[in-house]
Amino acid sequence: MKVDILAIGAHPDDIELGCGGTIAKLISEGKNVAVLDLTRGELGTRGTAQSRMQEAEEGGRILGISARENLDLPDGFLENTKEYQLKIVQIIRKYQPEIVLANAIDDRHPDHAKASKLVSDACFLSGLRKIETTFQGNLQEIWRPKYIFNYIQWKEIVPDFVIDISEFMEQKLEACLAYKTQFYDENSKEPMTPIATKDFQESLTYRAQNLGRLSGVAFAEGFTTEKLIALKNFDRILL
Incomplete structure (x- = not known):
């Protein structure tokens, strides 16, 4: 069950939008990546929980991920509770990732920042020996x-x-456009939303292009970190 990276998103499509390029790159380098969606995105204006699940399966296939699970927590009502923390602890202990990728620390959708803190706390709690969780009837390792x-x-x-x-x-x-119900489609009869506009679809490219411009590459994805990163040397830095 062990993977190198566990990517966690509040909703199906958060992973593809936020770090899909990074995941694709890591997988090409031989890393194993699993994805955990916390909710089914059932409150989304467009599509249904079922269509989101089908789209998530296709998005994951395109990226080449090893596994994808959904905790079926309530969309729009994520809270940093003991119950939700323990559900995530169980997944962390199941996959034993070296790195966790999580939602933005602040964002337009309130679930995103809530998920960020929820995941951070769960990662810490997952290392405590006196918190016991089980998987398939067996006690999990911390x-x-x-x-x-x-x-x-x-x-x-x-x-x-x-x-x-x-x-x-x-x-x-x-991978992002695998979520056909969510994004721009000139033939769609569903209500318009901020992420269903043509401008939002185009922003996926020009925002990555702008981070690339600032860092000297063609396209890039950005991340924040809770922990100060130490480099052993400068060999892997792109100048």
Whole structure:
């Protein structure tokens, strides 16, 4: 069950939008990535919980992830409770990731910032020996990820670092657009939403392009980090 990276999103499509290019790149480098969606996005104006699940399956297939699960928590009503923390602790201990990717620390949708804090607390609690959880009837080993990185979503948050996704931008866009009910479609009869506009779809490219411009690459995704990152040397820095 162990993976290198566990990417967690409040809603199906958060992962593809926020860090899809990074995930595609990591997988191309031989890393194993699992995805956890906290809700089914059932309150979304467009589509249904069922269509979101089908779209999530396709988005994950395009990225090449190893596994995808959904905790079926209530969309729009995420809270940092003991119950929800323990559900996430169980998943963390199941997959034992070195790195967790989580929602933006501040964002337009209130679930995103709530999920960020919820996941952060769960990662800490997952390392406590006196918290016992089980999986398939067996007591789980404790596990605390080494790093939590928060991807950037609607708001323009200044990243602590960026990942060069220049070779994976098209794959990211394809994974995002697997959510056909959610994004721009000139033939759709469903109500318009902020993320269903043509401008939002185009922003996926120009925002990544702007982070690339600032960092000297074609396209990039940005992340913030709770923990100060130490480099062993400068060999892997793109200048």
